[in-house]
Amino acid sequence: MSIRRFLIGIFLLIIALFLGVPYLANLFSPVQMKKQQTLVKLYIHDQNKIVNITIDDYVLGVVAAEMPASFPLEALKAQAVVARTYILKRLNSGGLLNPNHPGADICDDHKHGQAWISREEMKKRWGSLSYYYYYNKIAQAVKDTRGLIIVYKGNLIDPVYHSSCGGKGTEDAEEVWHFGEPYLVGVSCPYCSDSSPVQSSFLPVARVNSLLGLNKGCLSATGKLGMNTRSSIPVMEVVKYTPSGRPKEIKIGHKIFSAIMVRDLLNLRSADFTMDLKNGEVEVTTRGYGHAVGMCQYGAKGFAEHGYNFNKIIKHYYKGVDVAKLPDR
Numbered sequence: 001m002s003i004r005r006f007l008i009g010i011f012l013l014i015i016a017l018f019l020g021v022p023y024l025a026n027l028f029s030p031v032q033m034k035k036q037q038t039l040v041k042l043y044i045h046d047q048n049k050i051v052n053i054t055i056d057d058y059v060l061g062v063v064a065a066e067m068p069a070s071f072p073l074e075a076l077k078a079q080a081v082v083a084r085t086y087i088l089k090r091l092n093s094g095g096l097l098n099p100n101h102p103g104a105d106i107c108d109d110h111k112h113g114q115a116w117i118s119r120e121e122m123k124k125r126w127g128s129l130s131y132y133y134y135y136n137k138i139a140q141a142v143k144d145t146r147g148l149i150i151v152y153k154g155n156l157i158d159p160v161y162h163s164s165c166g167g168k169g170t171e172d173a174e175e176v177w178h179f180g181e182p183y184l185v186g187v188s189c190p191y192c193s194d195s196s197p198v199q200s201s202f203l204p205v206a207r208v209n210s211l212l213g214l215n216k217g218c219l220s221a222t223g224k225l226g227m228n229t230r231s232s233i234p235v236m237e238v239v240k241y242t243p244s245g246r247p248k249e250i251k252i253g254h255k256i257f258s259a260i261m262v263r264d265l266l267n268l269r270s271a272d273f274t275m276d277l278k279n280g281e282v283e284v285t286t287r288g289y290g291h292a293v294g295m296c297q298y299g300a301k302g303f304a305e306h307g308y309n310f311n312k313i314i315k316h317y318y319k320g321v322d323v324a325k326l327p328d329r
């Protein structure tokens with residue numbers, strides 16, 4: 001081997017090591033985080049007070065509130081890791097101002113973060129016979145995953161989740177909130193087990209007109225036609241679809257809306273919907289339930305029923321992540 005080739009070889013080796021070190025360091029070092037806060041300051045809406053509970057008790061109450069306890073254990077375990085990651089990310093952001101409840105880390109209302117229920121509420125919800133079985137099942141899920149969190153390149157992720165993608169696969173965060181994360185991209189949901197993903201509801205034309213700020217004549221004229229012919233007439237036209245095939249921009253009358261905006265204004269189950277005029281009313285048909293980003297809970301149930309463990313379920317819905325263990329204190 002010539003000296004020249006030898007030197008080039010050494011040079012390339014040094015470059016490779018230099019590029020690889022941060023990756024290797026990431027792979028082998030424990031997750032870098034500030035000293036863990038061990039208690040959660042939880043604001044309880046009904047009682048208008050803040051209680052201090054352990055992270056495990058918090059995670060248990062969230063799993064009980066956010067996922068049906070009848071779901072398979074591996075799905076409940078995935079939910080427990082997600083709930084733990086969620087609260088630790090919140091605690092780790094350090095003194096994050098909580099405009100809803102000053103002095104609290106989080107509350108028990110899903111609209112302000114994650115839902116959480118007490119043991120009394122679990123008893124009410126499940127009945128005292130099922131309570132012991134379900135409580136122990138969820139406690140098992142929390143215990144089996146103690147200290148486990150989801151990280152992307154060594155940092156806690158924003159583990160958003162939803163009830164059901166309707167079988168269509170999940171959505172890019174970018175399409176829903178205008179901010180993306182490399183791990184929050186649309187993936188397939190092969191075993192989505194939502195038994196009624198498609199649901200219809202009827203709204204009076206006048207109500208739709210007023211909620212969407214449409215001119216009065218916009219829908220009512222065709223509405224009469226719908227009443228006469230007893231057939232349904234499409235109300236909206238999809239102008240643009242998201243990569244997962246959900247409506248992104250729609251046209252109603254002469255107005256263009258984002259599908260998300262219409263979902264919020266009409267309080268729909270999801271932004272994946274169609275609207276028709278039928279018998280003089282607006283029939284809205286939705287698919288799935290929730291924003292469709294991150295873990296699909298009914299999909300997690302399906303995966304668990306097909307033999308997937310919680311680790312595999314999590315890695316399916318959050319792309320490129322690792323499930324890591326918090327260093328023991």
Ligand SMILES: [Zn+2]
Pocket residue numbers: 045100101107108109112
């Ligand atoms: Zn709240």
Ligand SMILES: [Zn+2]
Pocket residue numbers: 164165166167168169189192193296297298299
């Ligand atoms: Zn799904």
